[in-house]
Amino acid sequence: MLPNQLDAGKSEKIAAIINDNRVWPVGFRGITKRARYIMRLKVRTGAFDSSMTFLVLLNTVTLALQSYNMDPEFAASLDFYNLIFTWIFLYEFASKHLAFGIVKYWSDIMNYIDGGVVLLSIFEMVINEVLAGDGADLSAFKTIRTLRTMRVFRIGRLLRALESMQTII
Secondary structure, three states, X not given: OOOOXXXXXXHHHHHHHHHHOOOOOOOHHHHHHHHHHHHXXXXXXXXXXXXXXHHHHHHHHHHHXXXXXXXXXXXXXXXXXXXXXXXXXXXXXXXXXXXXXXXXXXXXXXXXXXXXXXXXXXXXXXXXXXXXXXXXXXXXXXXXXXXXXXHHHHHHHHHHHXXXXXXXX
């Protein structure tokens, strides 16, 4: 270690002291900075990342349960779960944008996969609602469901947690 470098423990203590004595701007800018700071603390926790990874795994399982000629009741419940997962991942997408900002969020390569899949899921959700709302025949547009398979790419988020896999990649 170079003499001018601080070890991780000292830098964390210094950051905590600075954050305890932080002076926030007045007005709307101060409110937004505080909100971003609080959201950044929340998003950077291991619990948040672990829960999102667990939800990605659960979503992958629900996607794997879909098959041809399913019971319509079971298919409807899987559609409902996929809708719930879409809203949860949209919350993650929005909270990370709020916490880190647009430029910093998109500077991480793994966020390209996460963000792209969330945007495709929103596109699928909107198209399905528009087509179902118009009373159109959805049989020709069932291929839009194939966009759900793109969610499987979110499993790549596990690669972040495994240092050995990062080394291989």
